[in-house]
Amino acid sequence: MEKETVRMEGFSDAIFAIAITLLVLDLHMPEKNALTSSTTLINYLTAQWPSYLAFCISFFSIFIMWVNHHKLFKQIYSRNTAITFANGLILFFASVVSYPTGLLAQYFNTPSVNVVVAIYTGLFILINLSYLLLWHIASKNKTLLRPDINEAAIKKITLNYVYSLPVYIVAFGLSFTYPVVALILCICLWIYWALSSGKLEKEAA
Amino acid sequence: MEKETVRMEGFSDAIFAIAITLLVLDLHMPEKNALTSSTTLINYLTAQWPSYLAFCISFFSIFIMWVNHHKLFKQIYSRNTAITFANGLILFFASVVSYPTGLLAQYFNTPSVNVVVAIYTGLFILINLSYLLLWHIASKNKTLLRPDINEAAIKKITLNYVYSLPVYIVAFGLSFTYPVVALILCICLWIYWALSSGKLEKEAA
């Protein structure tokens, strides 16, 4: 059976790549001629640490989205309209990430921090749901999957997304009272995913 | 017969991907230090709803352009100069979409709404015509098409673009008096296309 999803994967890769690279446009430079001495430049740059932090978090969150996308499409061999549009939803959210990242960078040090962290974690609830939707569509119709996939591997992947959903919901809830804890929770989830992704792949193979 | 259009499809996919991802740059952030309290940030963001609406509409319209492009090139196997430049015209309009989208976002809540909706719907008339042109060139010369394509499938695809043209023209006409209705008409057409695309594919296969 030939893999039918090659062009869809190429298109998705391009969108992930552009979304991840556009993040750098949110790192602002001081206004021309506003600073003159070395000291003030260093001060300016170090005061921008929330921008650098937001950039790093968003870069690796989109990178992990891509890793996950790659992993799902190693199991998906055919496509239909539902797969196409569920994938479109994932790409929509991937291309949106840079906007809440910019808000996070700009308002992390202000009283609005809980609003921007809530928007940021809320987006990842939607991203998690869109991956669940894609995998739900693919896995309920065996003819779309890699012919030699087994039930255990399908269930393993499903559980991966089902388990992460409550983590994001807790992070969203925490963002109104402990926004920094909410962000750390998301980062921990991503590190767990990065470390466990090799294991999953081995079992699914 | 080998497919000759691989590099053309890759190039087109990249342009669709970039055009769709650049849309996010039209979502503006409040000026630095302009807002201090959480309430004013929320107020600022909710007041930006025309930007978010325009972003969603344009994202999915370019996504559907890509789905259509994908579908046409599943039938087109060879290329000539005319195909190359008709495809270039489609890519030209795809890369332009972000500009009327920005105008729509900025002027939706102003007395200029009919001008920006007319520009927006007018662009989709041109896009529809460029798809018709590409398919006209491809289908009048059978040697360019997939060898086992049948007449019914060719006609089906042609009708798809011929039927949508008057819808866009009506939307363009309405935009001067009922701009919101004109936009809704376009969105309905895209939803119809999304839902019917699976059916078309099955029949063309």
Next chain:
Amino acid sequence: MEKETVRMEGFSDAIFAIAITLLVLDLHMPEKNALTSSTTLINYLTAQWPSYLAFCISFFSIFIMWVNHHKLFKQIYSRNTAITFANGLILFFASVVSYPTGLLAQYFNTPSVNVVVAIYTGLFILINLSYLLLWHIASKNKTLLRPDINEAAIKKITLNYVYSLPVYIVAFGLSFTYPVVALILCICLWIYWALSSGKLEKEAA
């Protein structure tokens, strides 16, 4: 013999696609709240015609660069360091095009028109030279080319770039006295290339 240049072509296609799509960022929108009535919006947009003209010219000039690149790499099967860096030079100039395009858009209606047209036509002299360099490196070493290419096809491609060079040089010279004529000369060359590209391909095949 296997084609070795696949990844280089993919990388080049991506750069052409991004360079061509970033051009739209040079189409500026009026300042927020600066215009209120429909008439002033239409006036603002029509006054921007040099931007739209520069956008169209640059879009199709990069598109033709891509068509030419595609055509050369249909003949080039192997690569070496010299090919890699001559190709890098072409990509460098392709990614630069948006800058003189922006200057052209902004200064076309001012006394500086001859400076910006000279920069614009000057860039295309450099682009022409970089294509000549790539083809010179490829064609002097037959082991890099498609095994079944014939001498006549090689010479045909060479002449294509040798003949266009004086046209660009004349356009560059004219830009100091008749800048509009210089631009029209470039556009005529591109139209000639577009129309003749099919013929070349047939003869080279």
Next chain:
Amino acid sequence: MEKETVRMEGFSDAIFAIAITLLVLDLHMPEKNALTSSTTLINYLTAQWPSYLAFCISFFSIFIMWVNHHKLFKQIYSRNTAITFANGLILFFASVVSYPTGLLAQYFNTPSVNVVVAIYTGLFILINLSYLLLWHIASKNKTLLRPDINEAAIKKITLNYVYSLPVYIVAFGLSFTYPVVALILCICLWIYWALSSGKLEKEAA
């Protein structure tokens, strides 16, 4: 043995291509209507030479990163989680290059030149380390490599990155006292790499 890294290479190529093309956004144009006569436009443009210099340096440094990436992945056939994330680190730094490039362009002519050159050369130390990490992971596990690679070729590639590290460290040290010398040292290293890359490839083949 089939190459497993195709989608990872495509994704990496897209990020390199976008990172290299976004550099042009750092070339700023004069404010609209700020200049009127031809002389002042030429004066404005020539005063921007640090921007053009920084653009050229960064374009070719990312291009050489891509050439190196290409070369490594010609030897890497399989992937695991460690390879995926070491590659992610390289892409992270590639997408970051435009930010220190912008700083370099804006502060090259100011007393802050040593700060911006130190940031710039410091980034290339990190880039060198991330390539070393990727190659260390790949080369310590022979099952990830091209089956017919020999020890000498592996060692050759390792030495290439081990030797360049002290050059970058010296450049970083020099940037605090002789920033221009530090930049020239980096450029010399890149020219050496460009010239020697053909030789390496021949020996590794």
